[in-house]
Amino acid sequence: MIIYTHNDCLKKFNGHAHPEKKERLESIINSIKSSNLKVKFKEAPLADLETISLVHPKQHIEQIFSNIPQEGIIGVEKEPYADTMLCPNSKNAILRSCGAGIAAATDLMEKNERIFCAVRPPGHHAETIRANGFCFINNVAVTARYLQKKYKIKKVAIIDFDVHHGNGTQEIFFKDQSVAYGSSHEFPLFPGTGAEDETGVGNIFNATLKAGTTSKEFISIFDQKVLKAIDKFKPEIILISAGFDAHKRDPLANISLESDDFFKITKNIVDIANTHSKGRVISFLEGGYDLQALSESIIEHLNALKPHI
Ligand SMILES: [Zn+2]
Numbered sequence: 001m002i003i004y005t006h007n008d009c010l011k012k013f014n015g016h017a018h019p020e021k022k023e024r025l026e027s028i029i030n031s032i033k034s035s036n037l038k039v040k041f042k043e044a045p046l047a048d049l050e051t052i053s054l055v056h057p058k059q060h061i062e063q064i065f066s067n068i069p070q071e072g073i074i075g076v077e078k079e080p081y082a083d084t085m086l087c088p089n090s091k092n093a094i095l096r097s098c099g100a101g102i103a104a105a106t107d108l109m110e111k112n113e114r115i116f117c118a119v120r121p122p123g124h125h126a127e128t129i130r131a132n133g134f135c136f137i138n139n140v141a142v143t144a145r146y147l148q149k150k151y152k153i154k155k156v157a158i159i160d161f162d163v164h165h166g167n168g169t170q171e172i173f174f175k176d177q178s179v180a181y182g183s184s185h186e187f188p189l190f191p192g193t194g195a196e197d198e199t200g201v202g203n204i205f206n207a208t209l210k211a212g213t214t215s216k217e218f219i220s221i222f223d224q225k226v227l228k229a230i231d232k233f234k235p236e237i238i239l240i241s242a243g244f245d246a247h248k249r250d251p252l253a254n255i256s257l258e259s260d261d262f263f264k265i266t267k268n269i270v271d272i273a274n275t276h277s278k279g280r281v282i283s284f285l286e287g288g289y290d291l292q293a294l295s296e297s298i299i300e301h302l303n304a305l306k307p308h309i
Contacts, residue, residue: 001306002107003032004100005118006044012093012121014085015073019252019289020134025120028285031295032118037302042107044100044119046092047142051102054145055138055172060129064136065091076131084131090121094136097121101143104282108237109151114307115282116242122286124166124241125191133164133191140239140284141172144179147237154178157235157277159226159269160185162243162286163253165194165206169241174200180233182226184209184218186246186253196225205229209246211254215261218246227268234276240269244288244297252289259296266304281305 010022032039049058067076068086075082097119104115123140125133144156158173160166160183170193173179180203185194187208194206207225209218230238244262246255266283273281283305288294 001037001039001302002104002113002115003039003041003118004044004104004115005029005041006096006100008089008092008096009044009120011089013073013087013089014083014134018083018085020120020122022120023291024288024294025118027291027295028118028298031298032302035299037299037306039302042103044096044117045103046095047098047102047137051146052098052137052142054149055141056126056128061137064131084134084136094121097123098137098139098142101139101282101284102146105143105147105150108280108282109147114305116302116305117282117284119285122243123284124160124162124169124286125164126168127171133167135168138168138172140241141169143282144239148178153236155180155233155235156237156239157182157230157233158239158241159230160241160243160286161222161246161265162241163246163250163255164190164243164287166241167191167193170194170198170200170204174204177201177203179203180205180230180235182230183207184222184226186211186213186255189253209255213255215257218255218257219261219264222265223268227272231272231276237277237280237282238269238273240266240281240283241286242283242301243286244294247288247290247293247297249290249293250288252287259293260300262297263300263304266301270304279307
């Protein structure tokens with residue numbers, strides 16, 4: 001199993017009180033290194049603008065980069081969501097987070113590896129021409145489009161168990177039958193999208209969760225409303241938007257998952273990949289803002305993700 005990451009991803013600074021901080025990634029990497037998981041760390045390359053433009057127009061990306069300040073931090077959005085920040089070191093962090101997925105696609109297709117992209121900033125809120133929710137480039141969406149273009153993959157499924165709805169991923173693939181998007185998320189909650197009647201062209205599967213949802217309820221709803229639909233779609237590859245903010249310790253949401261629930265959730269996804277997708281899975285870090293929850297949950301996630309021979 002390969003872990004793509006890069007020191008540049010630790011250099012993005014969003015402000016001292018901001019929940020999307022470098023310590024998130026540090027606690028994940030430290031936890032993996034002190035576990036007995038057999039993984040190979042690889043450095044995430046910088047994504048190229050050409051590949052990014054499979055999802056986001058070049059002009060939009062250049063505009064984001066042109067706003068990067070010489071010093072301090074600036075927000076790219078208007079109030080009340082002025083929390084998607086740029087700092088002087090943002091460009092490489094953003095490009096490496098996306099580049100991890102592109103490199104992972106090659107390892108997946110040419111070496112049949114399982115891969116986790118331990119990166120920040122996250123990506124699932126990034127829409128075609130709108131950065132928001134701490135996200136600039138939709139890492140998972142660019143990887144899906146790249147797999148389709150380079151390797152002629154016809155059907156890609158994106159499964160998103162982050163506690164927030166991936167409004168960006170949904171918007172990008174809303175009219176695209178070749179990509180299925182299944183998401184479980186607390187509702188109502190940021191970003192406000194993801195109602196169950198948002199179904200795209202029959203390729204979008206939203207499962208809404210009430211505040212206070214327990215582990216047992218989550219697993220059941222996820223199975224009924226997301227996994228069953230993805231199983232029916234028979235994807236050739238599964239990409240995971242892995243956010244760990246549905247954990248009971250998370251400060252940004254109100255769902256009550258335990259760390260070991262991320263083993264069960266991941267295992268159920270991997271079972272579908274083993275049935276329909278030749279076991280092909282790439283997972284991407286999205287949210288998760290409690291450091292202890294992250295360091296525990298990542299091990300559960302990777303233990304379920306690792307290939308069992
Ligand atoms: Zn989230």
